[in-house]
Amino acid sequence: MTETFYEVLRRQGITRRSFLKFCSLTAASLGLGPAFVGKFAHAMETKPRIPVLWLHGLECTCCTESFIRSANPLAKDVILSMISLDYDDTIMAAAGHHAEAILDEIIKEYKGKYILACEGNPPLNQDGMSCILGGKPYLEQLKKVAEHSMAIISWGSCASWGCVQAAKPNPTHAVPIHKVIHDKPIIKVPGCPPIPEVMTAVVAYIVTFGKLPELDRQGRPKMFYSQRIHDKCYRRPHFDAGQFVESWDDEGARKGYCLYKMGCKGPTTYNACSTIRWNEGTSFPIQAGHGCIGCSEDAFWDKGSWYARLTDIKQFGIESNADKVGATVAGVVGAATVAHMAVSAVKRAQQKGEQE
Amino acid sequence: MSIKTTPNGYTLDDTGRRVVIDPVTRIEGHMRCEVNVDENNIIRNAVSTGTMWRGLEVILKGRDPRDAWAFVERICGVCTGCHALASVRAVEDALGIQIPPNAHLIREMMAKTLQVHDHVVHFYHLHALDWVNPINALKADPKATSILQQTVSPHHPLSSSGYFRDIQNRIKKFVESGQLGPFKNGYWDNSAYRLSPEADLMGVTHYLEALDLQKEFVKVHTVFGGKNPHPNYLVGGVPCAINMDGDLAAGAPLNMERLMFVKARIQEMIDFNKNVYVPDVIAIASFYKNQLWGGGIGAKSIMDYGGCPKVYGDKSTDQLPGGVILNDNWDEILPVDPRDPEQVQEFVTHSWYKYPDESAGLHPWDGITEANYELGPDTRGTRTNIEEIDEDAKYSWIKAPRWRGHAVEVGPLSRYVLAYAQDVGYVKEQVHRSLGMFNQLAGTNVDAKTALQSTIGRTLARALESEYASDMMMDDWHQLIANIKAGDSNTANMEKWDPSTWPKEAKGVGTVCAPRGALGHWIRIKDGKIDNYQAVVPTTWNGSPRDPKGNIGAFEASLMNTPVERADEPVEILRTLHSFDPCLACSTHVMSEDGEELATVKVR
Numbered sequence: 001m002t003e004t005f006y007e008v009l010r011r012q013g014i015t016r017r018s019f020l021k022f023c024s025l026t027a028a029s030l031g032l033g034p035a036f037v038g039k040f041a042h043a044m045e046t047k048p049r050i051p052v053l054w055l056h057g058l059e060c061t062c063c064t065e066s067f068i069r070s071a072n073p074l075a076k077d078v079i080l081s082m083i084s085l086d087y088d089d090t091i092m093a094a095a096g097h098h099a100e101a102i103l104d105e106i107i108k109e110y111k112g113k114y115i116l117a118c119e120g121n122p123p124l125n126q127d128g129m130s131c132i133l134g135g136k137p138y139l140e141q142l143k144k145v146a147e148h149s150m151a152i153i154s155w156g157s158c159a160s161w162g163c164v165q166a167a168k169p170n171p172t173h174a175v176p177i178h179k180v181i182h183d184k185p186i187i188k189v190p191g192c193p194p195i196p197e198v199m200t201a202v203v204a205y206i207v208t209f210g211k212l213p214e215l216d217r218q219g220r221p222k223m224f225y226s227q228r229i230h231d232k233c234y235r236r237p238h239f240d241a242g243q244f245v246e247s248w249d250d251e252g253a254r255k256g257y258c259l260y261k262m263g264c265k266g267p268t269t270y271n272a273c274s275t276i277r278w279n280e281g282t283s284f285p286i287q288a289g290h291g292c293i294g295c296s297e298d299a300f301w302d303k304g305s306w307y308a309r310l311t312d313i314k315q316f317g318i319e320s321n322a323d324k325v326g327a328t329v330a331g332v333v334g335a336a337t338v339a340h341m342a343v344s345a346v347k348r349a350q351q352k353g354e355q356e
Numbered sequence: 357m358s359i360k361t362t363p364n365g366y367t368l369d370d371t372g373r374r375v376v377i378d379p380v381t382r383i384e385g386h387m388r389c390e391v392n393v394d395e396n397n398i399i400r401n402a403v404s405t406g407t408m409w410r411g412l413e414v415i416l417k418g419r420d421p422r423d424a425w426a427f428v429e430r431i432c433g434v435c436t437g438c439h440a441l442a443s444v445r446a447v448e449d450a451l452g453i454q455i456p457p458n459a460h461l462i463r464e465m466m467a468k469t470l471q472v473h474d475h476v477v478h479f480y481h482l483h484a485l486d487w488v489n490p491i492n493a494l495k496a497d498p499k500a501t502s503i504l505q506q507t508v509s510p511h512h513p514l515s516s517s518g519y520f521r522d523i524q525n526r527i528k529k530f531v532e533s534g535q536l537g538p539f540k541n542g543y544w545d546n547s548a549y550r551l552s553p554e555a556d557l558m559g560v561t562h563y564l565e566a567l568d569l570q571k572e573f574v575k576v577h578t579v580f581g582g583k584n585p586h587p588n589y590l591v592g593g594v595p596c597a598i599n600m601d602g603d604l605a606a607g608a609p610l611n612m613e614r615l616m617f618v619k620a621r622i623q624e625m626i627d628f629n630k631n632v633y634v635p636d637v638i639a640i641a642s643f644y645k646n647q648l649w650g651g652g653i654g655a656k657s658i659m660d661y662g663g664c665p666k667v668y669g670d671k672s673t674d675q676l677p678g679g680v681i682l683n684d685n686w687d688e689i690l691p692v693d694p695r696d697p698e699q700v701q702e703f704v705t706h707s708w709y710k711y712p713d714e715s716a717g718l719h720p721w722d723g724i725t726e727a728n729y730e731l732g733p734d735t736r737g738t739r740t741n742i743e744e745i746d747e748d749a750k751y752s753w754i755k756a757p758r759w760r761g762h763a764v765e766v767g768p769l770s771r772y773v774l775a776y777a778q779d780v781g782y783v784k785e786q787v788h789r790s791l792g793m794f795n796q797l798a799g800t801n802v803d804a805k806t807a808l809q810s811t812i813g814r815t816l817a818r819a820l821e822s823e824y825a826s827d828m829m830m831d832d833w834h835q836l837i838a839n840i841k842a843g844d845s846n847t848a849n850m851e852k853w854d855p856s857t858w859p860k861e862a863k864g865v866g867t868v869c870a871p872r873g874a875l876g877h878w879i880r881i882k883d884g885k886i887d888n889y890q891a892v893v894p895t896t897w898n899g900s901p902r903d904p905k906g907n908i909g910a911f912e913a914s915l916m917n918t919p920v921e922r923a924d925e926p927v928e929i930l931r932t933l934h935s936f937d938p939c940l941a942c943s944t945h946v947m948s949e950d951g952e953e954l955a956t957v958k959v960r
Contacts, residue, residue, distance in 0.1 A: 058408060061385070068570070068571070090382065092382065094542055095380055095382070096379070096380070126409075127729070127740050130409040132378075164412060174410070193585055248595060254597040254599040255599065256604055290590065301415075305423050
């Protein structure tokens with residue numbers, strides 16, 4: 001017997017009033033206006049909990065760990081009331097063949113109606129046997145579950161891009177999900193790991209609207225990956241003012257100056273760290289004093305030291321988006337960042353002039 | 357089919373029925389376990405296989421040593437930060453960098469936050485379902501649960517019968533929906549679950565409470581390292597500069613608000629450990645009082661490098677002192693030195709790697725790793741469809757580390773035995789207090805040694821260590837404030853930041869009391885780049901396959917002679933394996949200086 005999300009909430013003793021409040025808060029946290037609240041509530045009232053099969057390939061489990069850190073909604077509420085997390089080997093009670101039987105059952109009962117969530121990626125070297133599940137290559141399990149899924153979520157940089165095990169020389173020949181699954185919609189939610197609330201918001205969006213979020217050309221939800229960290233960084237005024245940290249723990253570091261000269265990758269990294277921030281908005285890497293290492297970008301491991309200053313990446317205005325960078329990043333133009341700084345300096349001089 | 361005795365004293369009999377568990381769930385990473393049970397369903401042979409391998413260290417070769425922390429941090433996202441810490445320590449050791457006292461205190465607070473977080477999440481979300489039956493909780497009388505809660509933990513504020521009734525109703529509706537999610541296909545009608553419905557309700561309630569609270573604990577990492585999982589580290593100190601009352605302090609990484617925020621999180625950890633975690637473990641253990649098995653080599657042959665020093669670099673200030681105990685002799689603590697090539701060595705006779713001479717072990721500074729995936733002649737199945745593995749041949753992606761040739765157990769239990777045997781007052785008080793409560797609840801009279809050398813003892817030691825870590829963390833916080841008050845706000849030493857100041861060649865080692873046990877990273881630096889990088893991690897020690905002499909490792913030893921209620925529902929096996937908190941991504945990343953050859957690069 002299956003129930004709708006709303007029925008489940010009601011059966012769990014949650015009042016309609018609280019339910020509507022939940023809908024409006026969730027809509028607000030997704031950046032949606034009050035007009036969407038009714039639509040959201042209607043969706044919740046009519047849908048059963050969607051089965052989610054969460055598979056793990058080569059990974060470090062940081063995505064699962066991030067997911068359970070979500071505050072809005074709480075991981076507890078996602079698992080008990082929003083989705084039906086029928087398989088996730090990190091937290092599930094069953095083991096061995098009892099666990100594997102769940103995959104077969106859900107595939108059969110919910111053909112085309114379940115979501116496959118992928119954490120990690122499949123290795124192709126060693127006959128695929130550097131990641132074994134049930135005595136077989138992980139790739140087999142992945143393909144089996146993918147075949148009848150409705151859509152795939154590629155959690156984190158492993159599933160989206162390859163991440164650390166795929167850094168040169170990639171000894172296991174680990175590949176991202178889209179390199180082996182070609183016939184399903186794939187939502188990439190990159191980051192090492194992704195922000196907790198970004199993960200749960202992607203799930204909440206799908207459950208709420210019954211459709212996948214709008215994606216950019218690289219397959220990432222536009223709502224979270226359309227701006228660079230630099231664009232909304234609270235230290236951006238220091239960049240524009242030419243105030244930089246020059247050495248760790250110097251006067252600038254203590255004043256929260258811009259970390260660009262310390263190698264910060266914020267100017268080339270598309271993510272929501274400087275807006276949503278981390279762990280319920282507590283902070284984010286730049287606020288804690290270290291530059292961004294660009295962990296949501298493809299092949300960020302092989303783009304030079306964390307501490308090497310960006311000099312060869314073409315800069316764009318704040319209105320630019322990931323698609324434009326995707327289209328032009330291949331032809332990198334040297335010293336453009338310096339030009340960006342120069343423009344900022346000119347603007348600064350102009351403003352000064354106006355004030356005087 | 358044979359019966360043989362290992363040099364470390366176990367009789368392995370593989371003539372009985374073979375039971376295979378793959379995947380072993382509720383662990384980090386991927387693992388397989390096979391056992392043989394006799395006609396009485398008692399385990400007579402155990403085989404643990406690490407079933408994943410990522411090859412991180414070869415990826416490090418030729419990179420900037422100052423970048424290494426981020427790569428190795430991704431060895432594991434569960435024990436996030438401990439590899440990064442071992443890495444910066446190894447680099448600083450190699451280059452002779454002294455970090456400021458404040459940087460040490462901040463790193464310690466981060467490490468201890470991880471200790472508490474990891475232990476709590478392990479117990480409630482990876483281990484609890486081995487002891488607690490959430491379905492049985494539906495039969496509980498919430499009023500009786502409330503009384504139980506107030507008996508075992510009088511100071512926990514969430515203890516009313518209404519509170520437990522609400523949780524019970526929520527679980528009831530969840531179960532009745534027919535979509536059981538993570539509880540699906542559990543062994544809920546197995547009589548191996550021994551708790552009363554009231555205790556089950558308390559356990560499942562705290563499962564949810566811990567899930568909500570753990571996300572608060574990690575905010576200490578978010579303040580100091582910018583995010584969690586995977587906070588940022590820095591060679592030479594910490595990146596979070598301190599600005600208490602200067603210009604722009606509000607936008608500084610650390611100011612008064614940030615430090616008070618951290619203090620509040622530390623207090624939450626202390627309260628949860630004392631009011632919930634430790635009492636829960638003791639209360640649950642009292643229902644399993646007749647199951648003091650699963651000790652294996654734990655508490656008999658154990659090792660830790662020692663850690664939580666008050667003054668970094670001064671081992672005499674270690675609050676968890678290290679050492680080695682062999683063969684149950686708690687009166688003799690042998691010194692451990694990670695630099696000594698004769699002490700820590702790794703073997704690959706039964707691992708999917710190749711050595712020129714596989715009868716010998718190699719010290720991590722000289723380690724080699726070349727993948728060699730091959731199965732023995734007695735394997736049932738095929739190369740890509742293993743039905744039963746042949747443990748006489750190579751059978752795991754985990755290497756077999758040994759201390760002077762001895763298989764040893766590492767982890768909170770090992771650290772607690774070492775601390776107890778070395779008269780650490782805080783630890784002795786904890787052990788005696790919790791044992792007293794256990795004996796009172798269970799109506800038994802068990803001594804410390806008997807209680808600790810078991811699956812339950814391993815789980816208890818982890819809870820006690822979590823409590824200790826939270827108290828030590830508050831001391832660290834006060835010391836940081838005292839330093840700042842005395843005029844020291846330094847957080848980084850940049851004298852040797854520039855690679856031009858480095859020697860042409862250098863080597864170093866960094867050790868950490870990681871949540872799962874003794875962690876060591878070894879690095880060789882040449883011409884400013886990483887020349888070789890090796891990590892020997894806790895689950896490599898505990899989950900190791902057999903060595904050339906046939907000694908079995910801690911996982912396998914701990915399962916020996918355990919009775920199982922139903923062989924096809926191996927909850928007892930999961931219970932004991934989980935008591936180690938296995939971390940397979942950690943244990944099976946190992947690579948070497950020659951590892952490049954592993955990449956299948958086709959040159960035309």
